[in-house]
Amino acid sequence: MNRAMMMSAAKNLLTRYGSTKNNIYRCMSTGKLTTVDVNEKSGVAVLTMNRLPVNGLNLELLRDIRNDIDEIEGNKCRGLILTSASSSVFSAGLDIMEMYKPNQDRLKEFWTTLQDTWLALYGSSVPTAAAINGHSPAGGCLLATSCEYRVMLPKFTIGLNETKLGIVAPKWFMATFCNVLPRRVAEMALTQGKMFSSEEALKVGLVDELAQSKEEAIEKCQQFFATFAKTNPFARAMTKQQFRSKDLQQLEDEKAQDLEAFLFFVNQPSVQKGLGIYLDSLKAKTK
Numbered sequence: 001m002n003r004a005m006m007m008s009a010a011k012n013l014l015t016r017y018g019s020t021k022n023n024i025y026r027c028m029s030t031g032k033l034t035t036v037d038v039n040e041k042s043g044v045a046v047l048t049m050n051r052l053p054v055n056g057l058n059l060e061l062l063r064d065i066r067n068d069i070d071e072i073e074g075n076k077c078r079g080l081i082l083t084s085a086s087s088s089v090f091s092a093g094l095d096i097m098e099m100y101k102p103n104q105d106r107l108k109e110f111w112t113t114l115q116d117t118w119l120a121l122y123g124s125s126v127p128t129a130a131a132i133n134g135h136s137p138a139g140g141c142l143l144a145t146s147c148e149y150r151v152m153l154p155k156f157t158i159g160l161n162e163t164k165l166g167i168v169a170p171k172w173f174m175a176t177f178c179n180v181l182p183r184r185v186a187e188m189a190l191t192q193g194k195m196f197s198s199e200e201a202l203k204v205g206l207v208d209e210l211a212q213s214k215e216e217a218i219e220k221c222q223q224f225f226a227t228f229a230k231t232n233p234f235a236r237a238m239t240k241q242q243f244r245s246k247d248l249q250q251l252e253d254e255k256a257q258d259l260e261a262f263l264f265f266v267n268q269p270s271v272q273k274g275l276g277i278y279l280d281s282l283k284a285k286t287k
């Protein structure tokens with residue numbers, strides 16, 4: 001983060017926290033594929049992804065999540081908990097249909113919106129946590145690891161499985177993973193495309209706690225936010241943003257090249273063939 005960005009972030013934070021210490025605001029959901037419910041007492045917003053059956057991250061869902069994050073930030077919420085309306089899938093990651101035989105204009109918009117959603121979530125000044133109430137592969141894992149804390153239900157899976165699909169996780173996916181896991185564990189898992197069970201994820205530190213129900217997971221996320229009760233929100237947010245600034249700045253600087261690399265990669269005939277085979281294998285499962 002350069003000096004100008006830092007000053008602007010500081011100004012926003014001062015505006016937010018300067019005069020509103022004791023007020024609680026109600027956030028409203030902006031999108032059709034998400035809902036946002038705010039606990040009026042705690043001021044914590046629960047952002048629920050609701051694109052069933054698997055919360056595949058298509059352009060519209062990403063837009064809704066992005067707009068919700070902006071609204072939660074703007075409405076001075078005290079925390080953001082990301083969760084799913086499904087009882088078995090947190091998010092299946094990027095909707096592969098967005099990348100398979102794509103319309104090129106939409107493909108650009110899709111990737112740019114993913115970049116912006118990540119910048120907003122990973123760099124959010126509001127405390128963030130994920131209540132992972134289902135499977136969370138690839139892009140689902142990216143969303144969860146972009147948050148500051150993770151509570152997961154048992155018997156699901158989470159990880160960046162891109163190499164198993166014949167695709168390469170972009171640098172900022174990897175940086176997000178490395179912000180959570182020891183470097184050695186992250187490299188092994190990334191190259192293997194490893195999906196961790198909830199129990200394994202707890203053991204390596206990919207998630208912070210397990211919970212037996214979604215309600216318990218949300219409660220544990222709220223308890224995490226309560227650990228900031230005696231900290232100054234401005235100092236907390238600036239510390240988080242400075243801690244993450246290298247990763248954020250790298251994507252800000254390389255946004256255009258990252259988009260170009262994505263478009264080039266996805267449009268390779270061998271990648272299209274691989275995505276088609278993978279989609280068929282997913283669909284065959286349900287027959």
Ligand SMILES: CCCCCCCCCCC/C=C/C(=O)SCCNC(=O)CCNC(=O)[C@H](O)C(C)(C)COP(=O)(O)OP(=O)(O)OC[C@H]1O[C@@H](n2cnc3c(N)ncnc32)[C@H](O)[C@@H]1OP(=O)(O)O
Binds near residue numbers: 056089091283
């Ligand atoms: C040099 C550097 C260059 C960099 C270039 C960048 C390159 C691109 C990088 C892109 C990074 C990609 C990130 C991703 O997120 S890719 C997506 C990865 N996701 C997965 O592999 C998950 C696939 N899904 C599953 O494993 C299961 O669905 C899941 C465990 C999540 C749930 O299982 P369940 O049994 O509950 O549900 P079904 O499998 O029956 O699925 C129901 C229907 O949903 C469809 N489906 C599932 N996942 C997806 C998906 N990700 N996209 C699209 N569609 C999906 C599935 O086919 C079923 O459909 P039908 O009902 O029609 O049969």
